[in-house]
Amino acid sequence: MLSGFGIEGQLKLKAASVLLVGVGGLGCPALQYLTAAGVGKIGIIDDDLVDASNLQRQVVFKPEDVGSPKATTAANRMVQYNPNVSFQPYPKRLEQEKALEIFSLYDIILDGSDNFDTRYLVNDACVILNKPLVFGAIYKFSGQLSVFNFENGPTYRCLFPEPPGADALPSCADAGVLGVLPGVIGTLQALEAIKLITGIGEVMSGRVLLFDALGQKFNELKLSPVPENQELTEFPGYTFDSCCKKLPYSNPLEINEIESADLVKMMKGNPHLVIIDVRETWERELECIHPSLHIPLGSFYDDSPPRTLPRSLDKEIVIYCKAGIRSHDACKVLSDLGYTKLYNLSGGMMRWRSENMPLALPRGE
Numbered sequence: 001m002l003s004g005f006g007i008e009g010q011l012k013l014k015a016a017s018v019l020l021v022g023v024g025g026l027g028c029p030a031l032q033y034l035t036a037a038g039v040g041k042i043g044i045i046d047d048d049l050v051d052a053s054n055l056q057r058q059v060v061f062k063p064e065d066v067g068s069p070k071a072t073t074a075a076n077r078m079v080q081y082n083p084n085v086s087f088q089p090y091p092k093r094l095e096q097e098k099a100l101e102i103f104s105l106y107d108i109i110l111d112g113s114d115n116f117d118t119r120y121l122v123n124d125a126c127v128i129l130n131k132p133l134v135f136g137a138i139y140k141f142s143g144q145l146s147v148f149n150f151e152n153g154p155t156y157r158c159l160f161p162e163p164p165g166a167d168a169l170p171s172c173a174d175a176g177v178l179g180v181l182p183g184v185i186g187t188l189q190a191l192e193a194i195k196l197i198t199g200i201g202e203v204m205s206g207r208v209l210l211f212d213a214l215g216q217k218f219n220e221l222k223l224s225p226v227p228e229n230q231e232l233t234e235f236p237g238y239t240f241d242s243c244c245k246k247l248p249y250s251n252p253l254e255i256n257e258i259e260s261a262d263l264v265k266m267m268k269g270n271p272h273l274v275i276i277d278v279r280e281t282w283e284r285e286l287e288c289i290h291p292s293l294h295i296p297l298g299s300f301y302d303d304s305p306p307r308t309l310p311r312s313l314d315k316e317i318v319i320y321c322k323a324g325i326r327s328h329d330a331c332k333v334l335s336d337l338g339y340t341k342l343y344n345l346s347g348g349m350m351r352w353r354s355e356n357m358p359l360a361l362p363r364g365e
Helices: 006-015 027-037 070-081 096-103 116-129 180-198 260-269 281-286 297-301 325-336 348-354
Strands: 017-021 041-045 086-090 108-111 133-139 142-148 207-212 217-222 256-258 274-277 317-320 342-345
Touching: 006 180, 017 027, 027 041, 027 070, 027 180, 041 070, 070 086, 096 116, 108 116, 108 180, 116 133, 133 180, 142 180, 180 207, 207 348, 217 348, 256 260, 260 342, 297 325, 317 325, 317 348, 325 342
Parallel strands: 017 041, 017 108, 041 086, 108 133, 256 342, 274 317, 317 342
Antiparallel strands: 133 142, 142 207, 207 217
């Protein structure tokens, strides 16, 4: 009945296949709507077991499912909702050796994973096989959405060029997440998958959607492709368990997140505030906040701390990167070195641009 969709669109859904990497907070709502929409084949890969703490956001599962494998439990439950869909559970951890074999069986990959190891592995497999990737991520009260590797569009590595440290961001189990948030992002992922299959609407390629649950705000950022990230023909030289480098911190303190507008105010009130840009040189050459020091994140791996760091350990320091991930990692390293007044610029330069903040910050008196 839907104009522009009709029987033709429904038949396309029936003939399509989607692989869900992870059936957690994001994967559950995506799975429900793709099942209800009538996608012909749905694969579910997840090696985790249902835990009681999952139930506030992973709404496919029930209390009696605690302790059961997520992949098979979710598949068995969804058959009850739509027996016309073929489900293939993979109750195992996604590994590099099997990724290409599994991914080749599906038209679209939907990433609902919660760790950087898997995200980079999923991205690289999609680039190698030229599969579109529907990406979603959540953290506390915020979410991200995009479609990567679609018609020569950007890849995940165009958004995050380098894997951050293994502990760059805590998981939902450690940091908590508002239960409704993954429902919002996961449902939007299902929508993007349906658009890819049927050809309706404008796919979220070259754009990153940022959702602020507390402010009920959506921001959209443009993302340009980096050609070298589109040319992968084999996996880079990493092993699955170590593709994200672990930084040498051991006793991190609570990292303070600072919003863009608050940084502008802080700069006016504290002329001695230190701002550090931890992005790569090519990123900084495009645009940066002035004044700021440039210490790429890779420098934090050196045996000795970068010489340009402030000598005083109680100096107020704000660190920023592209999206707030690498800078969060750098904050933890500095915390381990003894620095006590650290701030991570929330959302990094992406949010800074979206909020039309000035590149040149005023100095206080």
